[in-house]
Amino acid sequence: MNFILKQLNADAQENGAAAEQPAEAATTATTNAPVAEPVVETAHDDFDWTVDKRNVAHYSADEKAKYDAVYENTFVQIEDGEIVKGSVEALTKTDVVINIGFKSDGLVSFNEFRDVQGLQVGDVVEVMVVEKEDRNGNLHLSRKSARIFRAWERIVEVHKTGEVITGTVTSKTKGGLIVDVFGMETFLPGSQIDVKPVTDYDQFVGKTMEFKVVKINEAIKNAVVSHKALIESDIEAQRAEIISKLEKGQVLEGTVKNITDFGAFMDLGGLDGLLYITDISWGRISHPSEVLKMDQKLNVVVLDFE
Known part of the structure; x- marks a missing residue:
């Protein structure tokens, strides 16, 4: 009897051990299974990412070009150089x-x-x-x-009309001076400064003077001005006026402008006259410089004119 009980206990222990093994295996399987990461909610979880596909008009290539043109026309249409x-x-x-x-x-x-x-x-x-x-x-x-574009337009215009303009001498350069006219640089050759030869150009720098545009170059936008042309115009006007009133025996005031062996040339205010050596003095002289000097003023009598 005792023997049977012992056998039953052995069977019970054996069955109990068998039951514990599946439980232990289940525990091990649970431990080795991957653990899911916790879900973190963000502020945009409820945002509908398909919203960009809603209420969007689809245009054909022609329609797009049309609307682009309308948009562009809302701006000023300009071109380079305008x-x-x-x-x-x-x-x-x-x-x-x-x-x-x-x-x-x-x-x-x-x-x-x-x-x-x-x-x-x-x-x-x-x-x-x-x-x-x-x-x-x-x-x-x-x-x-x-400014240069507008200045050139005006320079071309006054060249056509012969209008007298005002400019400022800004600097000296090789062969002449640079003159600012309407905001544009123009060239004043040394030979066009005065009717008399000029050697000291520095004396004119910074001065504002009157000029005439005597030459332009459309290709390189360059203009040549002259102050001498104005002086010559004034001299010519004075000369015409003097000649119109000139009479033999008339007394005029003149200025000695040149002395030669045979006499002296007189500036009569726009008209040149020759004073022969024999008419300079009552007494005999060997050379006009014995009596006269440059820029000397004296009264002379008109003996003849052409």
Whole structure:
């Protein structure tokens, strides 16, 4: 009897051990299974990422081109080299921001406004469109180029009409002087400064004088001016007036302008006259310089004229 009980205990222990093994295996399997990461909620979890596909009109290539054209036409249509007016939108230490009605504002160096006193926001200025879009996509404007363009237009006009203009001698150069006319540099040859030869050009630098445009070069936008031409015009007018009133026996005041062996040439205010050596003095002289000197003023009698 005791033997049977022992056998039953052995069977029970054996069955109990068998039952514990699956449980232990289940525990091990649970331990080795991957653990799911905790879900972190964000502020955009409820955002519908398909919203960009809603209420969006799809245009054909022709329609897109049409609407692009309408948009572009809301801006001023400009071309490179065009002269336009714009308003000053802002001033920086180095540049002036100009609005010409284009899709972007343009910058002009402050140096180009050195002649403008009290430039301020809202002022209207004239500029040239150098490039609608440079390499960086910026609108390139220039006030200096616009001024030169307008100056050249005026120079061409006064050359046609023969109008007398005013300019300022800014510097000396080889063979003459540089003259600022309407904001543009022109050339004044040394031979066109005066009717008399000029050797000292420095005395004219900084002076404001009257000129005539005597020559232009359209290809290189270059102009030649003359002050001598005005003097000659005045002299010619005076000469015509003197001749119209000239009579034999008339007494005129003249200035000695040149002395030669046979006499002296007199400037009679636009008309040159010759005073022979025999008519200079009652007494006999060997050379006019014995009695006369350059720039001396004296009264003379008109003996004859042609």
